[in-house]
Amino acid sequence: MSLNDLDDFLLVAASGGLGKASRASGKSKATLSRRISDLEEQLGVRLVERSSRGLMLTAAGQVLASRIEAPLGEVAEAMTATREGVTVPRGRLRIAAPVLFSQLAMGGIGADFSAAYPEVSIEVVAEDRLVDLVEEQFDVVIRVNPSPDSNLVGRCFAKDRLVVVAAPSMTVPEPGAVRQVPGIVASTFQPGYWDLDEGRLVLEPLPRLRFSSFLMIRDAALAGAGAALMPQSIAWSHLARGDLVQWGIISGAEPALWVLHTSRRLAAPKVRAFVEFMCARYPSMSLVLKG
Template sequence: MNLNALIDFMLVATNEGLGKASRASGISKATLSRRITDLEEQLGVRLIERSARGLKLTEAGELLMSRTETPLSEVAEALTAAREGLSTPRGRLRIAAPVLFSQLAMGQIGAEFCAAYPQIELEVVAEDRRVDLVEEQFDVAIRVNPSPDSSLVGRCFAKDRLVVVAAPDRPKPASGAVSPVAAIVMPSFEPTQWRLDDGQLVLEPIPTLRFSSFLMIRDAAIAGAGAALLPRSIARNSLARGELVQWGTVSGVEPELWVLHTSRRLAAPKVRAFVDFICARYPDKDLMLNASPS
């Protein structure tokens, strides 16, 4: 079977027509049509129905496309990598990252990454929703404690701790019985208990304010509105300045940041470069060591 004919079939099917496929590839419509016809004759089935309104895949064509799309994209990436060299990542790299991490860290990380790889054009989209990397054409996603996903692979590059903090003039409850405290929480907060330092202190948070941002929660805690459960990296500068005091660390909870990409066997050189770069930035996986001032 002619591999070029198969690639051209995928090109026409993806672009939904000979004209668009021709403009995208620079291959003439006549050549594309002839190769698809040759492929149909080799297989003994019609792959595309042709009509005045355009082209439509037959059932056999849809089956062929579904079975060959990913393998062919891997072949194309392999050929591109062989031509360009694995040591020269290049092209546009789209990254989806959580809003807070983007605001606090991705500006500096992106600048340093592009300085190291000047042939890469970086685009970072700050969103807290779970993006679909394939459908939305992202190369990489950064997620906090991601759920298992068979279509994605990646590495944990940094960890944080959750701490309960409050303004210095707010009295800390004594250890022993469960202690109710006025609390500043996320809108998604559900009744729970904060067990600190292996259960020596147990707090029952009573929501008084709800904010959708850890930065707003931190600022409200500084203003004395109540106790707050924050990532240590967000609270560290306020703790150092004495604006907040730490009551304790929540036991058994450790937020993890992961860098993820699609599980295709051949990751693009630009993707491998970014994964290695951000993991090297946090050699001890400690988000505190490289947290930007806030």
């Protein structure tokens, strides 16, 4: 089985027939038909149904076409770059990123990356679920504290801290025994304690408000509704202005953001450029200073 066989099969599938594929490629219909027949024989399945009106992909043919389109595109891109000595990133870059990070940072990141690499078009999809890069045709994904995955490679580009904050009108509890405080918590909150600064202050939040978004939690804390646990990057500008007061840092919790791509595909220039861009954007690995 050769790349030429797969490439010609994909050409015929995209064109909808041997005649159109022949005119588009300059290859004879006999050559294209023989390539598809050879591929069917090697795979042991029928890929197309032939009739007087043209060709139609079978279910197996549809599966093969959907799985090889993106990898063959990247192989062609890599071969062109090698042949022409071109390393300029180009083409569409499809990115999946967490919803909150997308809302706070990806607009600026996308604009700046586009300005630096004008031949790359960017599509960012805000997703908190674990997307499948190959099946859903994403080039890169940004994840928080990702689990080890042998199919993905990448780099950690920034780290955050979980902090407890409250409006200045609330009195900071004295260290000592566990202190109960009115809490603004996430929808998924389970009863427990907030251990601050390695045990200096231990709080038991009594949920008064539950929200599914850290932005809502932050806004409720600004309104003085209670103490709230959130990433420091979300609250830092309000902390700097004195709108919020930081009570402490959660011990042993450090959200880390990684930019990942699949190891089963060639790292195209556009992917390598984006990984390097993200790492350069956060030189101190702090989300507080950039976004």
